[in-house]
């Protein structure tokens with residue numbers, strides 16, 4: 001892992017995330033020239049993942065207790081793995097998944113990017129891939145000159161994956177069902193931590209995603225319902 005000097009992390013609103021991890025705001029600024037220190041792992045991981053966070057969610061902080069517990073579980077398992085197998089840094093390898101459910105505007109995407117940010121400064125390494133389900137299908141449409149199978153494997157095998165707005169397409173097609181199934185099945189079989197959001201009502205999930213996907217989701221992830229109104233409309 002490259003050594004990242006503790007510059008240019010100001011202005012990233014890390015204090016609340018570090019506080020949630022039990023650190024003071026200066027924790028991440030330690031300049032010890034050790035590429036394997038938790039602080040350097042946090043700087044490296046944060047900067048790598050921050051590039052994937054949309055501007056609107058750049059200061060997001062997670063608040064849902066089950067989501068915060070999920071973060072703790074992933075950090076703990078990375079540390080356990082390192083204690084058992086050795087290795088210079090702790091990395092997230094396996095873990096449970098989480099599905100945030102709620103109406104449009106309730107704050108699902110905000111919570112998801114907040115979780116990504118908090119996990120990134122935790123001092124364990126975890127590389128995220130992020131996509132909305134709609135962008136994923138678009139990226140995977142077979143077309144000339146693009147190896148969509150290679151693109152698919154990039155998402156399928158990501159250490160940590162955020163799939164935003166799963167099931168939001170108006171009409172599921174054979175193509176989107178196949179992508180959902182292959183993606184979820186792979187991540188289910190390999191215990192790869194996946195954070196998903198959906199505004200589909202729980203009773204409609206099976207119709208939208210299909211029984212094979214729902215059955216795997218039931219085993220691999222906790223469903224977290226989010227209550228509230230559309231924050232975008234309240235703000236307007």
Ligand SMILES: Nc1ncnc2c1ncn2[C@@H]1O[C@H](COP(=O)(O)OP(=O)(O)O)[C@@H](O)[C@H]1O
Pocket residue numbers: 056063102103104105106107108109110111231232
């Ligand atoms: N805890 C929060 N604190 C401040 N703003 C929030 C919070 N949660 C959501 N928001 C804001 O409310 C709006 C809707 O949130 P978003 O996560 O995009 O909703 P959803 O993904 O459920 O449709 C966004 O502008 C977001 O930045």
Ligand SMILES: [Mg+2]
Pocket residue numbers: 108109110164165
């Ligand atoms: Mg959203």
